[in-house]
Amino acid sequence: MIRTHRRVQRNIVFMAAFLLVLFLVIILRYAWLQIVQGSELGERMRQQVGVDFIIQSPRGAITDRNGRELAVSTMTKSLYVDPNHVKDADELAADLAPLLGMTEEAVKSDIDVGGGFVWVKRRMENTEYEAVKKLIREKKYGDCLGFRDEAKRYYPNDALAANVLGFVGTDDKGLDGVEQAMDSLLKGEVKEKFLTTDRQSRPILDSIFSSRRDHGGEFCKSVELTIDSQIQFIVEQELDRAVAETNPAGITCIVMDPKTGEVLAMASRPSYNPNKFGDYSPEVWKNRAVSMVYEPGSTFKSVVAGAALEEKVVTPNQVFVDPGYVMVSGRRIQNWSGTSFGTVTFTDVVKESLNTGFAQVGLRLGAERLTEYAKKFGFGEPTGIYLPGEEAGILFNPDDMRDSDIATMSIGQSIAVTPLQLITAVSAIANDGILLKPHIVKTVKNADGSIYEQREKQEVRRALDSATDKTLVGLLEQVVASGGGRKAAVRGYRIAGKTGTAQKIRENGAGYMEGRYIASFCGFAPVEDPKVTVLVIIDDPRSGDYYGGQIAAPVASRIFSQLFRHMRIEPTSDPFAGLEPPKKQESPKRTYTGEVPDGKVVVPDFVGKSLREAAKLAADRGLGFESAGSGIASEQSIAANTLVDKGTTVTVTFTP
Numbered sequence: 320m321i322r323t324h325r326r327v328q329r330n331i332v333f334m335a336a337f338l339l340v341l342f343l344v345i346i347l348r349y350a351w352l353q354i355v356q357g358s359e360l361g362e363r364m365r366q367q368v369g370v371d372f373i374i375q376s377p378r379g380a381i382t383d384r385n386g387r388e389l390a391v392s393t394m395t396k397s398l399y400v401d402p403n404h405v406k407d408a409d410e411l412a413a414d415l416a417p418l419l420g421m422t423e424e425a426v427k428s429d430i431d432v433g434g435g436f437v438w439v440k441r442r443m444e445n446t447e448y449e450a451v452k453k454l455i456r457e458k459k460y461g462d463c464l465g466f467r468d469e470a471k472r473y474y475p476n477d478a479l480a481a482n483v484l485g486f487v488g489t490d491d492k493g494l495d496g497v498e499q500a501m502d503s504l505l506k507g508e509v510k511e512k513f514l515t516t517d518r519q520s521r522p523i524l525d526s527i528f529s530s531r532r533d534h535g536g537e538f539c540k541s542v543e544l545t546i547d548s549q550i551q552f553i554v555e556q557e558l559d560r561a562v563a564e565t566n567p568a569g570i571t572c573i574v575m576d577p578k579t580g581e582v583l584a585m586a587s588r589p590s591y592n593p594n595k596f597g598d599y600s601p602e603v604w605k606n607r608a609v610s611m612v613y614e615p616g617s618t619f620k621s622v623v624a625g626a627a628l629e630e631k632v633v634t635p636n637q638v639f640v641d642p643g644y645v646m647v648s649g650r651r652i653q654n655w656s657g658t659s660f661g662t663v664t665f666t667d668v669v670k671e672s673l674n675t676g677f678a679q680v681g682l683r684l685g686a687e688r689l690t691e692y693a694k695k696f697g698f699g700e701p702t703g704i705y706l707p708g709e710e711a712g713i714l715f716n717p718d719d720m721r722d723s724d725i726a727t728m729s730i731g732q733s734i735a736v737t738p739l740q741l742i743t744a745v746s747a748i749a750n751d752g753i754l755l756k757p758h759i760v761k762t763v764k765n766a767d768g769s770i771y772e773q774r775e776k777q778e779v780r781r782a783l784d785s786a787t788d789k790t791l792v793g794l795l796e797q798v799v800a801s802g803g804g805r806k807a808a809v810r811g812y813r814i815a816g817k818t819g820t821a822q823k824i825r826e827n828g829a830g831y832m833e834g835r836y837i838a839s840f841c842g843f844a845p846v847e848d849p850k851v852t853v854l855v856i857i858d859d860p861r862s863g864d865y866y867g868g869q870i871a872a873p874v875a876s877r878i879f880s881q882l883f884r885h886m887r888i889e890p891t892s893d894p895f896a897g898l899e900p901p902k903k904q905e906s907p908k909r910t911y912t913g914e915v916p917d918g919k920v921v922v923p924d925f926v927g928k929s930l931r932e933a934a935k936l937a938a939d940r941g942l943g944f945e946s947a948g949s950g951i952a953s954e955q956s957i958a959a960n961t962l963v964d965k966g967t968t969v970t971v972t973f974t975p
Contacts, residue, residue: 376507377470378491379539381484381498383548384581384761388475390484390498390593392507395471396448397441402433404463414458415439418450439464441489442471470507472498474593480551482606483544483585483706483759486593495604497542497759499707504540504763504771540771543762545581550574553881554584561857561874562588568859571607571738572874574882575852577746577843579776580755582704583851609709612735613856616821617655617672617803617867618841619731621795622744623681624669625752626692629787632683635794636946637665638934639676648723652678652730655820655866662938663931664946669794670802672818674730681729686717689728695782696744697754698736704757712736731821741841742854744782748791749815749843749852752783796846807840807872809880811890816842816875818867823859835859840871844879845891853878915962924959925952925971933971943968 381390398419405411412426419426419440429437440447448466455464472487485496493502558570567588574584587607591599605611627633643659645652654660654674660667668676681689693699699714713735715724727733739757747754756777763772783791795815798804804818819839822831838860843852855871855878864870883890915921920940925933933952937944945968956970957963 376539378472378487378507379505379541379766381505381542381544383544383546383551385547386543387548389480389544389546389548390472390474392470392472394468395442395445396466397469398439398443398448398451399465399467400430400437400439401435401463401465402430402437403435405430406463411460411463414454414460415451418454419443419447442469472593476548477592477594478590479548479555480546480584480586481590481593482587482604482608483546484593485604485707486596495707496606497544497706500705501540501542501760501763505542507539539766541764541766542760543764545576545583545759545761546585547583549885550882551584551586553885554878555586555588555590557874557878557881558586558588560877561855561870564862565857565860565864565870566862567857568861569607569611570858571611571854571856572878573608573738573742573854574878575742575746575757575854577749577755577849577852580743580746580757581761582757582759585759606706606708607858608738609704609706610737611856611858612710612712612737613837613858614732614734614821614824615736615741616731616819616837616839618741618745618817618819618839619734619736620669620672620677620729621748621791621817621841622692622696622698623677623684623689623729624794625696625748625783625787625791626684626688627680628790629692629783630684630688633665633680635664635666635790638938638944639663639665639668639673639679640938641668641673641675643675645675645678645726647678647682647726648721650723650726652726661931662934662944664934666794666797667931670797672798672803677729678726681725682722684725684729686715686720686725689725690714690717690720692782693728693734695754695780696747697779698734698740698744702737702739702743702757704739704759706759709739710737712740731819735824738854738856741839742852745816745841745843745854746852747782748788748795749849751785752781752788754779754782792846795842799842803868804840804842804872806868807842807875807879809844809876809883812844812879812883812888813846813891814842814844814879815846816840816872818872820865820867836865838865838867838869838871840867840875842875842879844883845888847891850886850888851879851882853882918965919962920965920967922955922957922959922961922963922967922969925955925969926959928952930973933973937969937971941965945970947972 377394378392380388382388408427408430412423412430415426416423421440426439429439455461470491474484483496485498486494487498488494491506493499493505498505554572554574558572561570570588572584572586573582575582585608589603591603596604640662641660643654652674655672660671660673663673665676693714698712701709701711715728715733724733743754743757756779758774760774762770765771792815795817796813799807799814799816804816807816808814821837823835823837825832837856837858839856841854843849853875855874857871860870920942923936923940925936928936929951930946934944943966947970951973952971953974954972
């Protein structure tokens, strides 16, 4: 009994010792695995149950003012290869090349780079992705080929507003236009995420959903432009027609709301398709509306006329004698027609765009005041529209200007502007003389639709007094109604504007190119309540006419006409409808039969004559002349055939 008891105790001791040793071994093994090999085993387990993915949130959308998409992003697959795990490079290249539209040599060169990661093709089409995925499954290429998600930019309207929008490079980086200017806000965020998979390396659903929730777009903004895609389409359609008619080196058009500074359309030709931007020359990518620097020609006379009226160096009815040309500092300045218009009023000088008259007005203003008003209207500095490539233009230093420089600047030469600067200045005239900062971005929104930034109308300064501006608008309306810009008219609507024709400067700045011109028109409508300002610039037309009034004004007319319908702007009623034409006032039929003494003159009969004819007749007789109204002379302050002193002023009233 005792012997049995001792044996049991001995067995218990042996068992306890065995268990103790076993426990110590387990503890040591556990410590070895956790402390010594813990990091290595943890990483091995992580690789077995999942995989690291780089997840990119899509780039924010760009829309027009009505929410129509102009640029959108979708997630696509990009293919990479791990050269270290490629068993047969020739076989892999032969299998992949036809599916990707690449040559075997191109695929093979990617594999030959070596290392653990090389891009083969980025942002594949879905058909390519499905074909490669099938190949990987059938040929067991999973250990050397893989996919990563990347955002791909699409422009659903192809070339519409391409020079404004710009494009995006391979690393989701904006490279031009709004895409570049707003890149930091539009760009999606790239994040590394761990995706749990099963034994077949297939993502587990909960992991996918959690990852998607994690990058739902909260890091990227969407941008709403002031552009109206329908107005943009109207403009680009007319530019294409103008290209066919005039065969120019380029055309630019901007449409602006003069009361807010919002750009409603901005287009250039030639243009490109941003979906395939690599197929085009970088020269075509440029947005000519902000980067083109040119001499504006007679369109700049709107600013000169405003400055002259504001400084009271001229009045609308002031009489000028136009000899056809003037010599200033040895430089000959002549009218566009090369002919003399005789005795004319300042209204005629503006209406017929007479260089001789504007040269005289500019010299009266002087270099200091002329440059001051150019700066008041925004010339000589960027507008700050926040588009890449914007130029500042060129202005003289007033201290360095000779009389010939003043005279040429007054007719739109010796000054360089951008199209955006010019339409902004003319919009100030349409906006009661107040200059606004142009803008093309209306709203920036967060991914959840809330407002991140709202851009409002921004007043820069008052360029002209209201009364002066109204007088100037009346003169510019005459240009379209019966002057050099009459081909910009639209029946039933009141349009004000100015044409321009300027010789092109040589690229090296040394003089002008023979027979090379820039034709333009800039105007606004309707005069009684301006809603749109339109600028058309035709660079180097090569098919016949090159005058702004002949080729740019008709393009503007067609654009105005379609804009009035699109914006539902009612035509202006004819204020003379239903009224009988004014009766011609009969002048007294007295006849002075005696001898005309020295220093005296007989007043002629002005009734029935045009403004130009009446002014010339008064000048020929040695009389002073003032006019009131417009149209045909209906009465005069001194009766015809009256003997008066030489130099006496006669006021003639004109009616339509």
